[in-house]
Amino acid sequence: MSKNFDVVVIGAGPGGYVAAIRAAQLGFTVACIDEWKNEKGGPAPGGTCTNVGCIPSKAMLQSSENYDHAGHAFADHGIEVKGLSLNVKKMVARKDSVVKQNNDGILYLFKKNKVTFFHGRGSFVKAADGGHEIKIAGATEENIFAKHVVVATGSNPRALPGAAFDEKLILSNTGALAITDVPKRLGVIGAGVIGLEMGSVWRRLGSEVTVLEALPAFLGAVDDAVAKEAFKQFTKQGLAISLGVQIGAITAGKNDVTVNYVDDKGAAQKAVFDKLIVSIGRVPNTIGLNAEAVGLKLDERGFIAVDADCKTSLPNVWAVGDVVRGPMLAHKSEEEGVAVAERIAGQHGHVNFNTIPWVIYTSPEIAWVGKTEQQLKAEKIAYKSGSFPFLANGRARALGDTTGFVKFLADAKTDEILGVHIIGAMASELISEAVVAMEFRASSEDIARICHAHPSLSEAVKEAALAVDGRALNF
Numbered sequence: 308m309s310k311n312f313d314v315v316v317i318g319a320g321p322g323g324y325v326a327a328i329r330a331a332q333l334g335f336t337v338a339c340i341d342e343w344k345n346e347k348g349g350p351a352p353g354g355t356c357t358n359v360g361c362i363p364s365k366a367m368l369q370s371s372e373n374y375d376h377a378g379h380a381f382a383d384h385g386i387e388v389k390g391l392s393l394n395v396k397k398m399v400a401r402k403d404s405v406v407k408q409n410n411d412g413i414l415y416l417f418k419k420n421k422v423t424f425f426h427g428r429g430s431f432v433k434a435a436d437g438g439h440e441i442k443i444a445g446a447t448e449e450n451i452f453a454k455h456v457v458v459a460t461g462s463n464p465r466a467l468p469g470a471a472f473d474e475k476l477i478l479s480n481t482g483a484l485a486i487t488d489v490p491k492r493l494g495v496i497g498a499g500v501i502g503l504e505m506g507s508v509w510r511r512l513g514s515e516v517t518v519l520e521a522l523p524a525f526l527g528a529v530d531d532a533v534a535k536e537a538f539k540q541f542t543k544q545g546l547a548i549s550l551g552v553q554i555g556a557i558t559a560g561k562n563d564v565t566v567n568y569v570d571d572k573g574a575a576q577k578a579v580f581d582k583l584i585v586s587i588g589r590v591p592n593t594i595g596l597n598a599e600a601v602g603l604k605l606d607e608r609g610f611i612a613v614d615a616d617c618k619t620s621l622p623n624v625w626a627v628g629d630v631v632r633g634p635m636l637a638h639k640s641e642e643e644g645v646a647v648a649e650r651i652a653g654q655h656g657h658v659n660f661n662t663i664p665w666v667i668y669t670s671p672e673i674a675w676v677g678k679t680e681q682q683l684k685a686e687k688i689a690y691k692s693g694s695f696p697f698l699a700n701g702r703a704r705a706l707g708d709t710t711g712f713v714k715f716l717a718d719a720k721t722d723e724i725l726g727v728h729i730i731g732a733m734a735s736e737l738i739s740e741a742v743v744a745m746e747f748r749a750s751s752e753d754i755a756r757i758c759h760a761h762p763s764l765s766e767a768v769k770e771a772a773l774a775v776d777g778r779a780l781n782f
């Protein structure tokens with residue numbers, strides 16, 4: 308065994324690469340191992356998020372929205388577009404170059420922070436000298452020693468039984484982000500964040516999109532008022548969404564896929580699609596870690612078992628991100644990565660699960676933090692609420708996008724903000740104010756008394772806070 312490190316991180320997704328950088332900032336010798344390959348076989352750090360998740364999906368959402376605006380919204384602004392055409396291959400190539408910029412950025416950050424990067428698969432060999440021996444296999448082949456190990460191996464898409472991903476007709480997120488010709492009929496199984504974002508991309512580019520969802524409620528984790536508005540907007544845009552369906556046999560033909568299902572009224576249905584995206588959730592990725600060899604415990608759902616501090620069943624072995632319990636979000640992974648590095652250094656790492664924001668990057672965007680109204684009711688917490696529509700916001704009118712609203716939920720007695728829910732343009736950016744406010748345990752009155760720039764969409768946040776006390780000024 309040649310090299311010794313204070314900290315070895317397995318996985319360079321948002322959880323892993325950020326943990327490695329923070330550990331290096333704290334003065335440790337750090338290595339990070341990642342096996343992701345680009346199309347030339349070279350390293351592509353950044354994990355699911357950078358390669359087939361957050362970043363490429365947002366690149367495709369932006370490109371498809373630009374196309375949609377050019378075709379539909381520009382005319383309202385007096386801009387006439389003639390001969391509008393679509394080059395999907397170029398759009399996908401642009402997405403790929405955005406991904407590459409992010410891969411390269413992480414390799415640069417590793418160099419800058421003196422993190423040693425190994426391209427290959429990392430697996431446990433055995434406990435040794437109060438730490439662990441780790442084997443690297445792939446482009447690099449060697450064994451190294453780690454005093455502390457941070458496992459950040461992420462997650463993989465869940466397939467439907469009997470319908471394995473071939474990434475040509477039956478697609479996971481990976482195939483969905485690499486389609487180069489607009490499918491005429493696109494099926495999406497699963498009306499969650501990924502299904503709705505991918506469905507929106509291809510609907511804007513011209514596909515007829517059918518979304519099939521097993522649950523009877525649309526976006527059950529989202530505040531009811533927001534989910535209702537989202538359903539209205541998405542169906543108006545042309546997404547055909549069927550709820551409460553039971554998926555049966557899926558058969559891939561030569562050029563199409565047939566999905567048999569039972570609809571919410573109990574009637575047998577059959578739909579034929581040119582491509583089918585299956586987005587029914589993700590499973591933790593512990594393949595190839597050789598966790599059993601060292602006795603690293605998994606929980607009953609296959610996640611690495613950790614306590615509140617991300618400590619595993621083994622001393623000096625930590626796990627963060629999608630491979631452990633909690634929301635599968637890049638920023639949750641990053642927060643855990645930073646907190647673990649700080650705990651290794653004897654500091655007090657901090658992750659507040661109550662203030663993790665959620666975003667769906669559809670149009671309108673949906674973003675929220677804290678409790679929904681239905682959760683407050685179920686938990687019998689007395690609350691007040693206030694809402695403000697973007698229809699009454701000057702900046703939204705100038706933008707030409709007045710869809711949606713901001714909704715505040717505050718404690719009935721103390722006025723502490725318990726949840727903020729936004730559906731509308733730039734909700735992903737607007738939610739940050741609510742996150743900061745909730746982290747500081749602010750009241751709705753605090754937001755209502757803060758000066759917000761005019762004209763800005765953020766004024767709708769202030770107005771919704773004012774509305775909690777029945778004193779919105781512009782509605």
Ligand SMILES: Cc1cc2nc3c(=O)[nH]c(=O)nc-3n(C[C@H](O)[C@H](O)[C@H](O)COP(=O)(O)OP(=O)(O)OC[C@H]3O[C@@H](n4cnc5c(N)ncnc54)[C@H](O)[C@@H]3O)c2cc1C
Nearest residue numbers: 318320321322342354355356360429461628629635636637
């Ligand atoms: C289409 C899509 C869109 C998404 N959009 C968003 C979004 O907008 N916002 C958001 O917050 N989240 C989004 N997510 C979720 C987000 O991508 C994940 O929550 C995040 O990537 C998890 O980070 P991670 O570091 O835990 O794992 P990952 O990003 O999965 O990274 C794990 C890394 O570990 C590597 N690895 C695994 N095993 C080994 C091993 N044994 N040895 C070496 N390397 C190994 C993998 O190759 C990978 O590079 C999206 C996901 C998808 C699929």
